[in-house]
Amino acid sequence: MQPRNMSMSGVVDLAAVKAAGEAKQKAEQARAEAARQGGVPGSGAGPLVFDVDEAGFELDVLQRSAEVPVVIDFWADWCEPCKQLGPLLERLAQEYAGRFVLAKVDVEANQLLFQQFGVQSIPAVFAVVAGQALPLFQGAAPEAQVRQVLDQLVAVAEQRFGIVGAPAGEGEGVPAAPQAPATPYDSALGAAHDALDAGDLGGAVRAYKNVLSDDPGNPEAKLGLAQAELLQRVQGMDPQQVRKAAADAPGDVRAQIAAADLDLAGGHVQDAFGRLIEAVKRTAGEDRDAARVRLLELFEVIGPDDPRVTAARTALSRALF
Secondary structure, three states: OOOOOOOOOOOOOOOHHHHHHHHHHHHHHHHHHHHHOOOOOOOOOOOOEEEOOOOOHHHHHHHHHHOOOEEEEEEOOOOHHHHHHHHHHHHHHHHHOOOOEEEEEEOOOOHHHHHHOOOOOOOEEEEEEOOEEEEEEEOOOOHHHHHHHHHHHHHHHHHHHOOOOOOOOOOOOOOOOOOOOOOOOHHHHHHHHHHHHOOOHHHHHHHHHHHHHHOOOOHHHHHHHHHHHHHHHHOOOOHHHHHHHHHHOOOOHHHHHHHHHHHHHOOOHHHHHHHHHHHHHHOOHHHHHHHHHHHHHHHHHHOOOOHHHHHHHHHHHHHHO
16 A cells, blocks of 8 residues: 555545545544543543454444544455464554554454445455555565554554544553654644645646755655546546547547546446556557556556565566567
8 A cells, every 4th residue: 555545446536535634534533522522532531453244344343443443354264364364453553653543354253344345355455544445465575564654554544534543552561552752844844744635736737846946755645646647637527428439439548548538536446457457458659658657647646565566567578578
């Protein structure tokens, strides 16, 4: 997962900006209510690791996600990789000490949750932040990668939704997770994220470009810029007309590019990638280059570590060579 990658499907949805703002407001209201009742805002009362089923999902995951990021581990007894990943996630939940909590879902006993999250294989790890579902990764990832994903999840929960899980071990001897050091670009990135959340896409694009002008390799700014530019491109499109144009003229690269943007913005990642790879195969010259460049831009929206990007890069290389 990369910072700012906030939709259920792993990409920015057209409704994501509005949803993030609404979720942030709900989280603030929940913390205010907890404070009025004498609770500890952001503490997410309850254990750090717990089993959850379909009956308890609303209370244990959705409601709790207004106070602390909830990581969901989909597992089963027969799954060997699950036996490697599960204990690692449980240990990290204790180490991060309340910055996130871990909900474990036995897929054999909870088929409905398995289907609702669109899980294709296990182990699969998702998160819920302020009621918004996020895919994290699939398979038994190495510890360093899992830590990176969790660090980014905690940062996104705070920056995008205003949710800060408080250390659960205060008074219990559990150390708080170390805080990431501040960077010179935190203020500028915060302004860019705020503009994106407010729907000021032009302002977000300018702010991300300002960061990249000083730090061209900044991964958060690169991802944020790619997402903001995608939203700009699809804003005002008539989806029905765009899709009809693409269907009527499969050889029209511009039509395919526009439809691919809509695909990705709507969460249809593989459809978007496949459409542009086919356009690369069918065309030559400037048209082929236009399809290739847009595909590379869409890779930036998803993030280089996503397995769908890795697979699409391989397919693109085959199409080109």
